[in-house]
Amino acid sequence: MKSLTLSVPLMTAALTLAPVAHAGMPYGNYEVQSPRDPGHSWLWDIRPCEPGHPADCVQMQAQPRPNGQATPWYAVAHLANGRYTTTVDVPDGVRCTVYFLPSHDTYTWDAVTLSGSVDSTFDAGCGGAPGGTASWPLSLVRF
Numbered sequence: 581m582k583s584l585t586l587s588v589p590l591m592t593a594a595l596t597l598a599p600v601a602h603a604g605m606p607y608g609n610y611e612v613q614s615p616r617d618p619g620h621s622w623l624w625d626i627r628p629c630e631p632g633h634p635a636d637c638v639q640m641q642a643q644p645r646p647n648g649q650a651t652p653w654y655a656v657a658h659l660a661n662g663r664y665t666t667t668v669d670v671p672d673g674v675r676c677t678v679y680f681l682p683s684h685d686t687y688t689w690d691a692v693t694l695s696g697s698v699d700s701t702f703d704a705g706c707g708g709a710p711g712g713t714a715s716w717p718l719s720l721v722r723f
Contacts, residue, residue, distance in 0.1 A: 605691050605720075613721060621644075621645045625640065626639070637657060638656070640654065642668075664696075674702050674704070676706035681705070693719075695718070697715055700713065700715070
């Protein structure tokens with residue numbers, strides 16, 4: 581009978597101290613597989629949002645490899661209907677032969693399959709071409 585008395589407090593402690601499950605994607609480092617920027621591969625460090633942010637978000641630090649001629653960025657992605665979405669203003673998003681132009685990129689991906697797309701809008705294209713939009717597929721792979 582004594583073991584039953586001891587097991588009740590241990591079970592209560594185990595339930596009380598159990599980690600809370602995160603409903604979205606696992607936190608960690610991801611390699612972005614996408615033809616969006618063929619000159620670089622990108623690593624995303626995905627972490628929980630800081631206290632005070634909604635529970636449905638993750639913070640992202642994006643780092644290009646190699647580092648030269650690409651701008652790292654930070655963003656917050658929000659989860660809605662099973663998909664994460666974030667937008668980023670990229671100062672070098674349109675990559676011309678000898679110069680770069682800005683773009684506004686929207687990344688969306690499925691919280692389970694980690695596949696999605698990046699949609700880019702820009703005011704001007706290379707060589708004086710008009711602005712426009714472009715879309716590419718993406719997938720995130722644990723790194």
